Amino acid sequence: MNIVVVGLSHKTASVDIREKVAFAPTQMEKPLRALLAIEDIAEAVIVSTCNRVEIYISTRDIAGGMARIKRFLADYHGIPPEILEPHLYAHHGEAAIRHVFRVASSLDSMVVGEPQILGQIKTAYGYAAEFKTSGIILNRFLHKAFSVAKRVRTETKIASSAVSVSFAAVELARKIFGDLSDKTVMLIGAGEMCELAAKHFINNGVRGVMVTNRTYERAVKLAEEFEGKPVSFDDLFDQLHKADIVLSSTGATQFIIKPKDVEEVSRRRKLKPMFFIDIAVPRDIDPKVNDVENVYLYDMDDLQGVVASNLQQRAEEAKKAEAIIDEEIGQFHKWLSNLEVTPTIVALRSKFEETRKAELEKTLASWKDLPPDGAKRLEALTAAIVNKLLHPPTATLKRAGQGGRTDLYVDALRTLFELQTGESEAEELGELEE
C-alpha cells in the first residue's frame, strides 16, 4: 500500500484557482464518498482550507492513483484538467509523508508556525473518520502527523513569538504587566492599525478601554464599538493616568505627548509602569518619553523590528523542526513497509502449502501399491522441500523489513506468485501494531 498526496496551496496557486477547488466544510460526505468509489482508492482524506486543498489516499497503484485524483479534482469542480494541472503537486512514499508532516507542523504555511492548520487537518480527518473513508493506513498516518506537529510545537520555538505588529504589542505588554486583566488601554485618535491593536488587547483580556479624539463624536462612536469610555481631547492629560497602555495614532504633525507630561502622569500613578505604543507617522509621542522611569515607548519602527527578528527566529526554529520531521519519517516509513511483510509471507506460504497438498492428494489417489508408511514419508518429503525452498525468501523479506525497504520485494513476490492478500489481514496486523 502506498500513500499518495495530490493538492495545491498558496505556493502553487493564486486565490482565484484555490477558491474554485475548495470543498465546502459542511458538505464533505459527497466528495469523500465519490473518491472512495474510484477504482483502486482504498482510503481518502480531504483537507480544504483557504490556503490549500489536498487529498490524501492510500492505493496500490501510485501513478494511477495520482492521475485519478487529478481527474477527480478537475471533474468535481468543473475545471478543465489542463488549467488545473500546472498548479497541482503530487507526492508518494517518503515525499508524501514528509509533505503532510510539514504541513501539519505549519512549516508549509504562509506564516510559518501559525497554529490554525493543525486544527484544520484534524477537522478534515474528523470528516473522513465520520464517513469511514479513512482506514488503517491513513488513520495511523494522520495520528502520526498530529504527534509530529505536537513535537515540533513543544520542542522548537516555531510558534512562540508574535509575527504581526499588533500581536507584538500585546506580547510586549505581557512582559511589562504580566496579567492584562486589570489593565486599561487608552486609544488616542483612530485608524485601522490602532483599532486592530485595540481589538487584540481586548481579546487578550484588557479590562478597560478609553477613547479620545479631536472630534468628540468620533471618540463616542469608537468607544461604543469597544464598550469603552469616551474622553474629550482637552481632558487627555487629566485622564491619562488611568491608562496603563496608550495607543496613539493621530494625524498630528507635532508631538502631542512630551516627556514632562508623562513624568507628571507617572507621578500621579505612583510610578506604576506605562506602555506607550505610537503607531502614527509622523509620530505623536516624543521618543524621549522612553527615558522616563518605568515608562516604555515603542513606535512603528520598533514594533516592526520586533516582528522582523521574530520571523528570523522562526526561520531558524524551522530548521530544527525539519530535523524532527526527518527522524519521524524514518519511523513511519518503516511501519508502512512492514505493514505488508507478514501478510505477504503468510500468503506465500499458504500458496505453496495448497499446491503441495493438492499435488500430494492427486499422487496418493492414483498410487496403487503404496507401501504402508509411504503416505507418511511422502508427506514429510514434500513438506521438507517446501520449507527448504521458502526459507531464503522469508528470511530476506524479514531482514528487509528491519531496514524499512520492502516495497520492491513485496511487489515482486505478489506479481511473480500471483498472491492476493485480503484487506482483513492487513487490518488485523495493523491492530496488532497499534
Add this chain to the structure above:
Amino acid sequence: MNALFFNMTLAIYFAATIAYLAYLVKPREVLGKVSCCILSAGFVAHCAYTVDRYLEAGHTPITNLHESLSFFSLAIVGIYILFERKYRIFILGSFVTPVAFLLMAASTGFPSAIMPLNPALKSKWLMVHTVMAFLSYAAFAVAFGAAIMYLIQQHFLKSKKLGPMYQKLPSLDILDEINYRCLTIGFPLLTFAIISGAIWAESAWGTYWSWDPKETWSLITWFVYAALLHGRLTTGWRGKKAAILAIVGFFVLLFTFLGVNLFLSGLHSYK
C-alpha cells in the same frame, strides 16, 4: 555521619545548579521540574545535616562562620522553594541556586569542627535570634536575585533588544512583586532579629545596645530596607528604584554578615 550529610548536600546543590543553568539555556518545563526536584532533595539532605549537627552539638548550629554560611544557604533554598511553588518561575532558580551552592562551598573554607559553646552564648535566645536573622537574609537574597533579573529585563525592554534572554525572563510585574513579597517577609524578620538580639544582650551583657560593629551595621541594613519599604508604600518606589535599593540593601547586608566578622572585631566575632 555529619560529614556525609554535608557532602551529600554540597553534591546535590552542585547538581541542582547545573540543572538550573541548563534550564536557563533551554527553558523546558520538564527541565525546570527536574531542577526543582534535585534542589528539594538537596534541601532535605541539608535539613538532615543541620538537625544532626544540632543533636551532636547540643545547641543551634549557627555559632561560627562555617555553620552560618551553611545555614544561610539552607534558608535561601527554603525560601526559594516556597516562591517557586507560588509563582512557578523556574528561571529564578537559575539566579538563586548558584548563590546557595557558592555559600555552601564557601563554608568548607572554614573549620567545621564542633567546638564547645562560648558560655556567653548559652541561651534559648541563640536559636531565636540567629534563625530569624538568617531567614531575613535569605528573603533579601531572593529579592536580590529578582532585582537583578528585573534590571536585566528592564534593560531589554528599554533598549528594544529583545533577544532569547528577554523571552526567557518573566514579566517585570512578577519580578517586582517578588521583590515586594521578599521585603514583606524579610523586613519583619530582621526587625525581630534585632529586637531579640537586644533583649538577649541585656540578659547576657547587661545592656540592650552597645554599638558593637554588628549592631551598627544591622541597624544600617535595617534602615536601607525600611527606606525601601516606606518608599514603596507611600511614594510608589517600584520597578527600577525598588530593584536598585534591593541590590544595595543586599550588599550592605553581606557586609553586615561577612565583612563585620572578617574585618572588624567586636562582640559578634566568634572564630
